[in-house]
Each structure stands twice: as C-alpha cells, then as structure tokens.
Amino acid sequence: MVQLKNGNLLIKEHLSNSTMPAYTDDSTIHIASGCKWPAMTVIMKLVEQGKLSLTDTISKFYTNNEFSQQQSQITLLQLMTHTHGYGYFDDWVATLDINLQDSALGIAQGGQLNGKYVPKEDLKNPPGTTVLYGDIGMQIAGAIAEKVTGKGFNQLFLDLLGNPMGMVNAKFTAFDGEIGDNVAIADGFYVRMIDYANFMLMLMNGGVFKGQKILEKSSVDAILQDYTGNLKVDPSNSNYATNGKLSFGLGNWILNDGTRHSSNGIHKFYNYFDTQYNYLAIFYLRTKLDTQDKTDDLFDKLSLQIDKIVNSTSSFSQPTVTIKSTSFSQIIKLQILILTYIIFM
Incomplete structure (x- = not known):
C-alpha cells in the first residue's frame, strides 16, 4: 500500500501465489513491534491532556519503594525512547496470566511465575546515557498510563485513538498476539493495514484525520522528534546503528537523516512514511x-x-x-x- x-x-x-491466500482489506494481523508507535501515541495523548508529563519519574506513580532508587528516577520520556537503561526483554513482559501492574512490579522486584522464581530486571546502563532497543521500558510506561487513568491499556487505546479514527477490530493483546491479561505494550497488537495507514496519515498531517483533530501538532512533533541520535549505542544494538548513531522518536525509528519514520514488526510487517516526498508505504507479508x-x-x-x-x-x-x-x-x-x-x- x-x-x-x-x-x-x-x-x-x-497479492498471493497459488499456495497461500492473500490478505484482504478486512484482515487483521499481529504486527508485533509495529504497535510501539500507536502505544506511545496513546501515552502522548495523556501527556497532551495533562495527566502525564514526559519529565515524570517512576517514583511519582510507584511511591512505596517498589523500584530501586536508581530505577525510580527514570523518566517517562526515557521509558518511551529506549534510554531507560533496561535490557531488551524479560519473562515479566511475556507471561500471559498476570496483569500489566503485576508485570511492572515483577520487573522491579522479581517474584514467582508459574511455580518458579523469576528475578527482577537490573539496569544494564545508567538511565539517559545509552540507547538499547527493547520492550521493558514501554511496558512500565503502559502500566503508568493505566495507573493514572484507572483504565486498562486497550480501553485507553480505544478511547483516545482507535474509536476516534475508526480502527475496526484493532486491539492490544498479550505478548505475541496471545490472549491474556498482561498487555504487551510494545509487542501485542492486531490491526488492519488500512487502519495503520490512517494512523500514519494522521501523524503526517499534524494530528488531523478526516478533518478531526486527534492530536495537537505539538504532540505529533514530540512523537517524531529524535531523542537518541546523540547518545551512545549499546553494543548489542550496534548492527542497527548508522555511523554509530541510532535515532528514535516516541515509538518510531528515525531514518534517512530524519526524513523517514518507521515502526516495523518482526512478523513481516513493514511500514514507513517519508516527510521529504510526503508519502507512506505499508507491507504485510504472508510468506x-x-x-x-x-x-x-x-x-x-x-x-x-x-x-x-x-x-x-x-x-x-x-x-x-x-x-x-x-x-x-x-x-x-x-x-x-x-x-x-x-x-x-
């Protein structure tokens, strides 16, 4: 598209070959990390509404020393831009039979999962110093969004983005598209190609979709801003870097010297929009x-x-x-x- x-x-x-049916306009697929972009847009909408600030720290919402002293000072912005210091992934994100608050507390404290002890997640880098792509920070950001609104994250998505934009059957899920209460903020999302395109079109047009303001332009600018291009890249991410730099906005990769924004997913979901030539492209590949x-x-x-x-x-x-x-x-x-x-x- x-x-x-x-x-x-x-x-x-x-398009398809003789051995595999093609998708249709009504096909919804699990797009894995492609959901980082709409997820962070939901949180940015809460910032726009004054319910959150990008400078808020974890300690503002978890006030009983649930997180270590160093982790409690991580900002919402760092959680949203892969600069929080956590690693890529852990069992507290993937487990299905807990909720999002349990997931965040498990990351902070460790505990029992399915009859075995799973340790807490320690920081690999000091917060704000290094970029390391992953799911853990966004999981905590999603838990914070639930905490300040009293709503589940999927309901927040529907209220703030999905329903206003008419995203038919789009929904956040547990890890890898599975059914469960532990919403995977950075990895669990089903959506139609045309709805994801409309989401990108809204961002390209400064937050407006079909004449309706979904986001303030200042919020869109914040989503598309490069927060990490001047930071050190963790060695585990060096293969993704260009000239030693790795640029992220809120939920999106920033490419081609800042003119291209993308949020691909491992399950053969590809997308980008180009701000120089004003077009978007999306590919769902069933192979x-x-x-x-x-x-x-x-x-x-x-x-x-x-x-x-x-x-x-x-x-x-x-x-x-x-x-x-x-x-x-x-x-x-x-x-x-x-x-x-x-x-x-």
Missing part, C-alpha cells in the same frame, strides 16, 4: 519463509523501487495535486510481481 499525504491512494494490492532476513531484503527492494518512482515525479510530493495513479499502480504492481517471483518462487 502506498498513499500520499493528501490521502490520494497510489496503490493498494493484495512461508522462516528467516526474517529474506523478507527484510524483499522490503528493501520494494522500497527502493517506490522511492525511484515517487522521487522522480515531482508532482507526487505536492499535497494539493490530484493524482491519476493508474500508471504508478501498474508499474509498482509489476515490480512487486517480479520481485515476488524472483525471491519466493
């Missing part, structure tokens, strides 16, 4: 490939083809131009079919 900032749809195709590397390669090749066409046609970048997308659609469809044939057949 490729769409312009002004809403013009350049292409939306559901039988066992390795992520091959689907990453396909996505990279498709992105290059789209870039070549969009970037070489200056009118595509103008938000007021009405596009007749037939030729674009046919070219992209051909490229997709050729690449799909070469890589998958």
Whole structure:
C-alpha cells in the first residue's frame, strides 16, 4: 500500500501465489513491534491532556519503594525512547496470566511465575546515557498510563485513538498476539493495514484525520522528534546503528537523516512514511519463509523501487495535486510481481 499525504491512494494490492491466500482489506494481523508507535501515541495523548508529563519519574506513580532508587528516577520520556537503561526483554513482559501492574512490579522486584522464581530486571546502563532497543521500558510506561487513568491499556487505546479514527477490530493483546491479561505494550497488537495507514496519515498531517483533530501538532512533533541520535549505542544494538548513531522518536525509528519514520514488526510487517516526498508505504507479508532476513531484503527492494518512482515525479510530493495513479499502480504492481517471483518462487 502506498498513499500520499493528501490521502490520494497510489496503490493498494493484495497479492498471493497459488499456495497461500492473500490478505484482504478486512484482515487483521499481529504486527508485533509495529504497535510501539500507536502505544506511545496513546501515552502522548495523556501527556497532551495533562495527566502525564514526559519529565515524570517512576517514583511519582510507584511511591512505596517498589523500584530501586536508581530505577525510580527514570523518566517517562526515557521509558518511551529506549534510554531507560533496561535490557531488551524479560519473562515479566511475556507471561500471559498476570496483569500489566503485576508485570511492572515483577520487573522491579522479581517474584514467582508459574511455580518458579523469576528475578527482577537490573539496569544494564545508567538511565539517559545509552540507547538499547527493547520492550521493558514501554511496558512500565503502559502500566503508568493505566495507573493514572484507572483504565486498562486497550480501553485507553480505544478511547483516545482507535474509536476516534475508526480502527475496526484493532486491539492490544498479550505478548505475541496471545490472549491474556498482561498487555504487551510494545509487542501485542492486531490491526488492519488500512487502519495503520490512517494512523500514519494522521501523524503526517499534524494530528488531523478526516478533518478531526486527534492530536495537537505539538504532540505529533514530540512523537517524531529524535531523542537518541546523540547518545551512545549499546553494543548489542550496534548492527542497527548508522555511523554509530541510532535515532528514535516516541515509538518510531528515525531514518534517512530524519526524513523517514518507521515502526516495523518482526512478523513481516513493514511500514514507513517519508516527510521529504510526503508519502507512506505499508507491507504485510504472508510468506512461508522462516528467516526474517529474506523478507527484510524483499522490503528493501520494494522500497527502493517506490522511492525511484515517487522521487522522480515531482508532482507526487505536492499535497494539493490530484493524482491519476493508474500508471504508478501498474508499474509498482509489476515490480512487486517480479520481485515476488524472483525471491519466493
């Protein structure tokens, strides 16, 4: 799917081979880490409403020394930008049969899970000094959002983002899309491709969707700001860095010198929007490939083809131009079919 900032749809195709049915407009899939972006947008909406501040610390919400002295001083912003000092992941995020508050307290204190002791999560880096991509900080941020509102996180999503934008059947779930009470803030989300595109379109248009203000522009600017480009990158993340730098906004990767924002998911969900050429692209890939590397390669090749066409046609970048997308659609469809044939057949 490729769409312009002004809403013009350049292409939306559901392709498949003879052995696997295609998705449809109504297909909802689990997008794993792709949910980080809408999740952090929900929390940013609470900031906009004055219920939270990015400078709030954990100690403001967990007042009984549940977290260590160092961890209690971690800010909400650090929890949302992979700069909190925690590692990538732990059992307190993945376990299904606890709730989100139990998850946060388990991260802080450790305890029994399914008959065995699971330790607390210690910091790997001093807060605010190092960027290390992961799920733990956002899990705590989600627990804080529940704590200040008295609502479950999925209900917050529906109230603040899902329902206002008409996201049909979109929902937060437990880890890896499973059923459970422990909402995985950074990994559990089902959504339709067209609804995720609308979410990105809203951000591209300064918080406005179909004439309705979903977010203040200042909130959108905060979501898209680079918070980590000047920080040290943890050695475990060095493969993701460009020139030793790793740039994150609130829930999104910042790429191409700040002109591209993305929140991909490991289950073959790819997306980005480009602020230089004012378009977005989304790919859901249902394949039988066992390795992520091959689907990453396909996505990279498709992105290059789209870039070549969009970037070489200056009118595509103008938000007021009405596009007749037939030729674009046919070219992209051909490229997709050729690449799909070469890589998958």
